[in-house]
Amino acid sequence: MTRFLAPTIATPRPAPQDPRQWHDRLREDLFYSPGATLATLGMLALLAFAGWHLLNWALLDAVFTGTAELSPSDACRTPGVTGACWAVIGDKLRLILFGVYPYAEQWRPAVACVLMIVLYVLSVQRRLWRPSLALIWVVFLGAVIVLMRGGVFGLSSVTDDQWGGLPVTLILSTLGLGMAFPVAILLALARQQRKLPMLQAASVGLIEFARGVPLLVVLFMASVMMPLFLPADWQISKLLRVLIAFTLFGAAYLAEVIRGGLQAIPAGQYEAAAALSLNYAQTMRDVILPQALRMVIPGIVNIFIGFFKATSIVVVVGIFDLMTAAKRAVSDPLWQNAGIEVYLFAALIYFVFCFSLSRYSARLERDLARGATN
Amino acid sequence: MKVTTTYHRAGIYGLAGAALLASVSTAAAQEGSPTLDAVRERGELACGVIGSSFGFSLPDSQGVMQGMDADSCRAVAAAVLGDANAVRWVPLVPSQRLTALQTGEVDLLFAQLTWTMSRETDSGVQMTSVNYFDGTGFLVPTALGVSSAMELDGANVCSIQGPGEVTARDFFSSNGMEFTPVLFAEGQELRAAFLAGRCDVYMIDQSALISFRASLGENSANYVVLPEIISNEPLSGAVRKGDPVWYDIARYAHIAMVNAEALGITSENVDSFDASASPAIRRFLGLDGTLGQASGLQPNWAHDIIAQVGNYGEMWERSFGQSGADRGANRLARDGGQQYPYPMR
Numbered sequence: 001m002t003r004f005l006a007p008t009i010a011t012p013r014p015a016p017q018d019p020r021q022w023h024d025r026l027r028e029d030l031f032y033s034p035g036a037t038l039a040t041l042g043m044l045a046l047l048a049f050a051g052w053h054l055l056n057w058a059l060l061d062a063v064f065t066g067t068a069e070l071s072p073s074d075a076c077r078t079p080g081v082t083g084a085c086w087a088v089i090g091d092k093l094r095l096i097l098f099g100v101y102p103y104a105e106q107w108r109p110a111v112a113c114v115l116m117i118v119l120y121v122l123s124v125q126r127r128l129w130r131p132s133l134a135l136i137w138v139v140f141l142g143a144v145i146v147l148m149r150g151g152v153f154g155l156s157s158v159t160d161d162q163w164g165g166l167p168v169t170l171i172l173s174t175l176g177l178g179m180a181f182p183v184a185i186l187l188a189l190a191r192q193q194r195k196l197p198m199l200q201a202a203s204v205g206l207i208e209f210a211r212g213v214p215l216l217v218v219l220f221m222a223s224v225m226m227p228l229f230l231p232a233d234w235q236i237s238k239l240l241r242v243l244i245a246f247t248l249f250g251a252a253y254l255a256e257v258i259r260g261g262l263q264a265i266p267a268g269q270y271e272a273a274a275a276l277s278l279n280y281a282q283t284m285r286d287v288i289l290p291q292a293l294r295m296v297i298p299g300i301v302n303i304f305i306g307f308f309k310a311t312s313i314v315v316v317v318g319i320f321d322l323m324t325a326a327k328r329a330v331s332d333p334l335w336q337n338a339g340i341e342v343y344l345f346a347a348l349i350y351f352v353f354c355f356s357l358s359r360y361s362a363r364l365e366r367d368l369a370r371g372a373t374n
Numbered sequence: 375m376k377v378t379t380t381y382h383r384a385g386i387y388g389l390a391g392a393a394l395l396a397s398v399s400t401a402a403a404q405e406g407s408p409t410l411d412a413v414r415e416r417g418e419l420a421c422g423v424i425g426s427s428f429g430f431s432l433p434d435s436q437g438v439m440q441g442m443d444a445d446s447c448r449a450v451a452a453a454v455l456g457d458a459n460a461v462r463w464v465p466l467v468p469s470q471r472l473t474a475l476q477t478g479e480v481d482l483l484f485a486q487l488t489w490t491m492s493r494e495t496d497s498g499v500q501m502t503s504v505n506y507f508d509g510t511g512f513l514v515p516t517a518l519g520v521s522s523a524m525e526l527d528g529a530n531v532c533s534i535q536g537p538g539e540v541t542a543r544d545f546f547s548s549n550g551m552e553f554t555p556v557l558f559a560e561g562q563e564l565r566a567a568f569l570a571g572r573c574d575v576y577m578i579d580q581s582a583l584i585s586f587r588a589s590l591g592e593n594s595a596n597y598v599v600l601p602e603i604i605s606n607e608p609l610s611g612a613v614r615k616g617d618p619v620w621y622d623i624a625r626y627a628h629i630a631m632v633n634a635e636a637l638g639i640t641s642e643n644v645d646s647f648d649a650s651a652s653p654a655i656r657r658f659l660g661l662d663g664t665l666g667q668a669s670g671l672q673p674n675w676a677h678d679i680i681a682q683v684g685n686y687g688e689m690w691e692r693s694f695g696q697s698g699a700d701r702g703a704n705r706l707a708r709d710g711g712q713q714y715p716y717p718m719r
Binding site for chain 1: 425426427428432433434435436437438439462463464465466467469470473474476477479560561562565566585586588589591592593
């Protein structure tokens with residue numbers, strides 16, 4: 001047995017480095033044969049061509065404002081203008097960001113957005129990961145709702161059919177997933193346990209139902225069918241109905257991810273907890289869930305990103321989210337030719353949020369992996 | 375002799391009619407209107423609109439709802455609450471419109487709803503009044519050299535998915551012509567495809583045509599509208615069945631706007647009619663008589679509509695006028711259109 005092992009411990013050595021100069025590397029990687037040279041030059045030409053056109057379209061030929069004689073939209077539609085029409089963003093910015101929220105009160109959704117972004121920044125600080133974080137969420141989201149709804153502290157009342165744009169997208173994804181998360185943990189635990197078969201069956205039924213039908217159908221049910229089943233004096237607003245649908249849907253998907261984490265916990269952990277005479281709640285709260293949740297962070301982030309983008313589907317039920325607001329902006333005949341610009345702007349907003357989330361998730365995995373090896 | 379009898383008979387009928395009317399209106403006043411009461415208690419009118427369509431209901435850059443449907447809602451709010459801005463907008467996609475009305479989520483619907491028989495007989499809703507007579511027609515590039523829809527055999531026809539497909543199929547097959555439908559989910563893609571020449575014909579509602587032309591700016595001369603209108607789309611307001619007083623209010627809010635245009639009363643000059651000697655105008659503005667009071671309205675309800683929203687022509691100008699479009703079927707009846715000022719007396 002021992003003869004397969006080295007007799008001494010190898011001395012550590014630095015990672016190998018490429019001894020080549022940059023020009024050698026260029027030549028050997030990109031111009032190593034006539035064919036490679038041709039391919040490289042062809043690609044460069046293509047890139048330069050596309051890049052030049054993009055630059056022309058997006059910046060050099062673009063229209064940013066109107067002129068003294070021409071209104072911004074006329075400046076965009078002047079024959080011969082071939083560039084992007086960024087003037088539309090200037091004119092429609094507040095419609096895209098805040099929808100039909102009363103114009104004079106639009107500082108409120110603006111502050112609400114900032115509050116939610118601060119909430120995200122706080123939530124990603126690992127040293128704040130303790131039970132009080134749940135309290136921070138309740139306080140921040142409560143403040144967001146109060147700010148948006150008004151009716152107290154001298155704020156005028158603004159019902160939720162007037163909310164629109166970015167705050168609606170953020171509220172749907174944040175509040176929806178925030179409420180879905182505890183539900184998902186309960187669903188996962190209910191499905192995992194073996195002692196109460198009825199509870200397990202109910203959990204399986206709910207999860208499989210939500211996963212078995214498209215989100216679109218659930219939204220239509222929530223917005224078109226649900227009011228028909230409710231008593232006439234039960235007026236649940238459309239946004240709330242859609243939020244409930246999102247919560248159930250998100251909970252079902254999250255529950256399955258969390259269950260994956262629960263299954264990956266070795267039986268020894270349960271046995272060790274039992275040996276310490278911890279009861280079920282203590283075992284789960286202090287031993288199993290912290291490990292299980294940590295294990296499935298990539299899956300959870302994946303669902304968060306998916307849901308953030310999926311909120312744009314609410315356009316089909318007439319909720320005024322960021323994407324709907326963007327569409328409304330280009331329904332104006334003055335700007336109907338500026339669809340690409342407005343959609344690019346909306347895409348940029350989605351990208352900033354989703355990309356930050358995915359970078360954060362990557363960093364978190366690295367940190368946690370380092371923590372695990374130490 | 376004959377004449378006297380006729381007069382006599384007319385008198386009897388008139389008396390009987392008046393008695394009947396009086397009894398009905400007393401009954402109505404006693405019954406009241408649950409919708410009207412609810413709206414007054416809430417202090418705002420919940421109005422269902424599409425919210426995404428230019429000329430009918432579309433938020434402007436300040437987020438203020440603009441268009442014919444939006445102003446029609448405002449008119450009812452002005453009549454009922456005295457404040458045209460006391461409207462809560464409920465944006466609805468077409469499939470939600472009737473449900474939202476049936477379940478009481480909205481008090482009133484102005485959502486480009488075509489007045490059809492089955493909607494009224496089967497869906498528990500009642501059409502109040504047509505605020506826009508629409509219809510489907512064809513737009514072709516001038517370069518195609520076509521002057522009638524009858525020359526469109528074999529054409530590629532761009533249209534929105536949905537009821538329009540059936541209209542197109544009916545038209546082409548009943549005229550023994552072939553066509554290839556090119557369908558789109560929404561107008562933005564459709565317009566881009568048509569401008570790029572992916573189809574020969576754009577099947578388009580008259581109202582949408584106005585905004586499309588406006589969006590083209592100087593290029594609109596390159597396209598021509600064919601004379602045929604292949605479907606009638608009277609777009610109407612709607613209320614729930616079973617509240618006749620509310621139905622009357624919604625209907626007469628529209629009729630008042632048409633009457634105001636016929637009488638030459640606008641939002642600008644309405645206050646100058648306070649001293650008017652014309653009985654019709656005095657009745658209309660609530661200076662004399664009791665018009666609308668049996669429905670629970672204030673005497674000056676029509677004045678409020680005109681002062682705060684304007685007459686029908688002003689509403690049309692605001693919604694569609696800036697693009698220099700033709701009012702067509704939406705002119706007053708005396709100008710050859712279909713907006714008729716039913717007498718308000």
